[in-house]
Amino acid sequence: MDAQQFLAEFGHIVNAPGGIAQLREMIYQLAVTGSLSTRRDQDSDVEILLADIEQVRQRLIREKKYKRIKKLENEPVQPPLEFKIPESWRWTRLLDVGEISPRNDAPDDSLVAFVPMSGIPQTHLGALFVEIKQWSKIKKGYTHFSNHDVVLAKITPCFENGKSAVITDLRSDLGIGAGSTELHVFRPIHDGVLPTYVYLFLRSPLFVAEGKESMTGTAGQKRLPTDYFATRAFPLPPLEEQTRIVAKVDELMALCDKLEAQQQEHRKLQNALRQSTLRAVSSAESPHELQDSWARLEANFEQLFSAPEDVDELRNLVLDLSIHGLLSEKDDNDESVELFTERCISGKSDRLSAGKMKRKAAKATDVTQLDINLPEHWQRIPLDALFQFIDYRGKTPPKTSSGVTLITAKNVRSGQLNKDPKEYISEESYRVWMTRGYPRIGDLLFTTEAPLGNVALIENDPKFALAQRIIDLQPFADLNTRCAMNFMLSPTFQKLLIDNSTGMTAKGIKAAKLKQLELPIPPLEEQDRIVDRVEKLMHICGALESQLHQTKELSDRLASTAVAALTGISTEQEEEKPVKAPQTELISPLRLGQTPDIKSRAPLATLLARHSGEMMAKDLWQRFGGEIDAFYAQLKTEVYHGWIQEPAPAEMREVFAEGAGV
Known part of the structure; x- marks a missing residue:
């Protein structure tokens, strides 16, 4: 292995x-191909x-102390053509240097x-979880092993997860044991083959990559065949070199432990x-103070957010800021909220008078503040x-296919x-089931259980039936229900829900309790302005999340490429979707326009600035790392803001060939 290449890819x-x-x-x-x-x-x-x-093997056979697999013994070793081992090493098989399933x-x-x-570890040379039992109770129906054996899980997903171990220091009278039937076992028959070196081989991509493809059985019950375990080409170095390899791997694994601990910290x-x-x-006490603190947050996005899931905390913050009144300011031209409240009272009274709802008002003392x-x-x-x-109680009507x-x-x-x-009920059941009222566009659907507190806005055709555990919240007056939905989804309101809920798991x-919140x-x-502000901030969250996804995908590709370059083993990737070709292709360089400020989300202009302001x-696009449509959408945005100079019509041409060209 080239040390410079390793350091460059590390x-x-x-x-x-x-x-x-x-x-x-x-x-x-690298250990089992001679590079360490x-x-x-x-x-x-x-x-x-x-x-x-x-x-030794022949002697054990004569003494009837060796379990043979005759059908595999005469098959030749089949070394993988893509890997070369040092001249002092030899390709062999586990079947030829030890005993399989003793x-x-x-x-x-x-x-x-x-x-x-569950007692087989996944970590490097991890400790076994051992129980002590009487031999008569486990000698039948279980896999046997003893000290110095090597065990490997053969069933999915345990095999893919690397469950394996070198058996040492069994706490038993005879240093033997038994365990799960889903284990392959290798027992060395000569001191010249170190169990720990065999263990490294069984955990290496050299063994695992093709092993995954060789598994047989149905999904969820796939197993690694004994044939593969016993006959996969095994690179055997001299004993002294095995010892040095094991020591070097232990040293490097200790370094990985430290790196992992540092990353976690x-x-x-x-x-x-x-x-x-x-x-x-969130502790800002005014919109002006919020603007300053948000600017500091946005300036440090890259340092504070490293994974797409981190952005959920930011979304929750936006919703909490909205319900606390920090995303808007008072406007004296606004209608007072008291007039809105009067319309709600009037709307409710009209429905009660028309018999569209039952008269059951909550007591003032019942309100949960x-x-x-x-x-x-x-x-x-x-x-x-x-x-x-509007909720629907009783037994849900029978389901139908349409x-x-x-x-x-x-x-x-x-x-x-x-x-x-998708589930359906019949038209007849729908008319009977929905007599309590029908959903309308602009209503909110609220889940009262399993899960609690999900809220969704009805935005189009509301002809559907509602099952149990959903309440249709139909406003009495001209409430901006999207604003109300944002408030209800905020951590502040969700905590109020939890505090007033029942149940352990x-x-x-209850609807009666929910009404009091x-x-x-x-x-x-102001409701309209809050919705507009929330949507803009959620757009920022979405852009940040998308950027983190792209960074993650690019990082994954770079790591996989680096590993493949150093080891010759390509990690399995999902089949890539064909990239949609644009109808036009830019054939001239893109040039930096007005430099965006630090608050702007301008990844393309930032890349241009790092490359002297001009790139093909x-x-x-390749450095951007996203889909071609996403690239053009981002380019359009940044050209609109003047961060990138707009290409002239002559700098574009029609593209008719298949594939993605930029």
Whole structure:
């Protein structure tokens, strides 16, 4: 292995998501292909070692102390053509240097080790979890092993997860044991083959990559065949070199442990810093103060957010800022919230008079207050005064293969109404089931259990039936229900829900209790402004999340390429979707326009600035790392803002060939 190449690729591997795991695999691979050790003239001859092992094997066969697999013994070794091993090494098979699936013999009353599959470690040379049992109780129906054997899980997903071990220091009378039937076992028959070196081979991509393709059986029950385990070409170095390889791998694995610990500590500190920064933003006491603290947050996005899932905290912050009244300011031209409240009272009264809802008002003392500070021009209004609660009780009508769509709690997700899974009831059942009222565009659907507190806005054709555990919240007046939905999805309101719910595992809330919960309500025009501000901030969150996804994907590709370059093993990738070709192709360089400020999300202009302000479009797209449509959408945005100079019409041409050209 070229040391300079390794150092050049090391950063790509370690910094990628799951990079340490890839680094470990690479170490195993380099170990068993001769790249981690040096040859020495005084090392023993492997040919002599193999001859000695064969003599031992034949003796054990004569003494009937060796379990043979005759159908495999005469098959030749088939070395992989893509890998070369040092001249002093030899290709052989585990079947030829040890015993496969051996059996133990011991008195029935012996106390021996028992290891279930859960006791087999996944980490490098991890400790076994051992139980002590009487031999008579486990000698039949289980896999046998003893000290110095090597075991490997053969069933999915345990094999892919690397469950394997070198058996040492069994706490039993005879140093033997038994365990899960889903184990392959290798037992060395000569001191010239180190169990720990065999273990490295079984964990290496050289063995695992093709092993995954060789598994047989149905999904969820696939197993690695004994044929593959016993006959996969095994690279055998001299004993002295095996010892040096094992020592070097242990040293490098200890380094991986330290790197992993450092990454975890870095991630822990980053999480703490991000949460502290978000708390500082949420503690702002005015829109002006919020603007300053948000600017500081945005300027440090790259340092605070490193994974797409981190952005969920930012989304929650936006929703919390909205319900606390920090995303808008009072406008004296706005209609007072008292007039809106009067319309709600009037709307509810009209429905009661028309018999469209039952007269069952909550007592004033029943209202559950929301314990937050609000702007003085807002009001706290219980949900019962804002919405008519339309719910459907009793047994849900029988499902049909077609008809009227039935919306269940599974379809209502935070902020959106999903079409899947699709269920139906008949038109006749729909008319009977929905006599309590029909959903309308602009209503909110609220889940009262499993899961609790998901809210979705009805934005199009509301002809569907609602199953149990969903309440249709139909406003009495001209409420901006998207604003109300954002408030309800905020961590502040969700905590109020949890505090007033019942149940240990599956939390739920009764409609009567839900009606008593307060919701902050600003003037109607301010509701519209809040929705607009939330959508803009959510767009920023989406762009940040997309950027983090692209960074992750690029990092994964770089790490995989680096590992393949160093080891010759390509990590399995999902089949890439064909890239959609644009109808036009830029044939001139893209040039930097007005330099964006630090707050702007301008990844293309930033890349141009790092390359003297000019790049070919294809190079810029490749460095951008996204789909071609996403690239052109981003390019259009940055040209619009003047961050990139607009290409002249003559600098574009029609593209008719298949494939992605930029």
